[in-house]
Amino acid sequence: MANPMYRQIAESLREQIESGALGPGQQLRTELELREQYGASRNTIRDAIKWLTTLGLVETKPGQGTFVVQKIDPFVTTLTADPKRPGGAEIAVPGEDGYGEVDRSPAGQKRKLTYSDPQIEIQKADGKVAEHLRVAEGSSVISRHQRRYIDGTPWSLQTSFYPMGFVVRGAGRLIEAGDIRDGTVKYLADTLGLRQVGYRNWITVRSPDMTEAGFFSLPQDGRVGVFEILETAFDQTATPMRLTVTVFPTDRNQFIVNVGEVPAEQLITDNT
Amino acid sequence: MANPMYRQIAESLREQIESGALGPGQQLRTELELREQYGASRNTIRDAIKWLTTLGLVETKPGQGTFVVQKIDPFVTTLTADPKRPGGAEIAVPGEDGYGEVDRSPAGQKRKLTYSDPQIEIQKADGKVAEHLRVAEGSSVISRHQRRYIDGTPWSLQTSFYPMGFVVRGAGRLIEAGDIRDGTVKYLADTLGLRQVGYRNWITVRSPDMTEAGFFSLPQDGRVGVFEILETAFDQTATPMRLTVTVFPTDRNQFIVNVGEVPAEQLITDNT
DNA sequence: GGGTATTTGTCCGTATGTATT
């Protein structure tokens, strides 16, 4: 009896969930019913439910009840692709490159990627952008931002940064709204002779900010994290030519990295 | 007055933290003091602090107080390396391959990797192992498990799986305790002629289980997630020869993926 | 649309337990 009562109650409910007695989407008994069932006060029941909530096992809906969470069929993105392909990896501004990529879920369905028109701004490079793009902090950069969806559900938020000098040197369409035909990679090669020869993805996980939580409909308490992937693309002189920051919720995204000779992807059903 | 009081109090404290008025590691005023300061009940103050806790901004210590969390200097691991190098990527059983890898933090220090002796078991392949290793579910596999540390702090938990047939065919040392000289990749090449020509990393984020939370000293409420990286290694016939599952806490780990021609790593100080 | 019952959310006060100093 070392454990507090609310944890024991949570454990009891957890077993019911993981054994399948309470299936995904199913409603739990109300707090008042559980209060009688376990002989505890309503506040203690609420502590148990709050615990399960932070564990991501249940969610509460005011006026309705408490429900076992549905597991989301995850999106799978391959981070390694042809370094010279327009757009680089699949995650690299596929929208701007006119690619209607398909993402394959573990269950094997093909999915449809859509994206908003790019929202373009001229910004001062903050510390992170300046360091990865190797420009002076505070210098002007072009920012192209998109919201991206798979089958209509919010998938990722992406922002690409380019040095302002690119526009001066002849790549004026970078600051025009609307997609760039054949993508920015080809456009920069054609106009400035900048060939993308490789890129580096820097993968971190952090808590979502308010904008991200809103766009992805994540719980506001920061329980669900987001991947933040910084992709730095390099030209033939090993100089950074683009920084793309993409944010994905961790609860619905997985990534694949292939190295060396690897057979085509097996479609694997994840039954964790 | 749209927001509940505990959220307003949390917001007030959050601003003090993010503005720097309350520095990392610094102690907040006690619940009783805050109760008078904000004119709320102690339970409401506790709700505000609990909210900040799930946001990962503060931590509470019984008998001591509430403190602003320290940001951890993260470990950075490169997932793309020579596919034929013993051990594959840096994350691939470097311990078993006798590599004393160094990890470079954003701040640029070199760090020392240590690891426990492998703990070896014969197990039945569960669904996940069977599918990635492409063996029948329930067939025997060799499991080699290690705890890995950087500078003495827990870094990752790693388990490698090999088909049991490898031992029958002559790779008997796989089931012996202790490190294998020159690593398992070279050992399997020497004994069975299995050359590792590539590998695939499958990156997911999930909540830690009890064992993991204990080893990494993570809060038990599952607030901090863990990376689970499944590395499947392939031999020259494109057959899976090894599955390595590695678990890293997301609060102290970052990953790098290089594609194409990429300059040597810039040491970047992350001042997010 | 309105009203009512149901269910979770917020807030209070109090008492006692447990960990740390």
Next chain:
DNA sequence: AAATACATACGGACAAATACC
């Protein structure tokens, strides 16, 4: 041993969101 500070648990009251008639 004592003081301090957070943790658990109780009970009660009202608010807010939702569903249903």
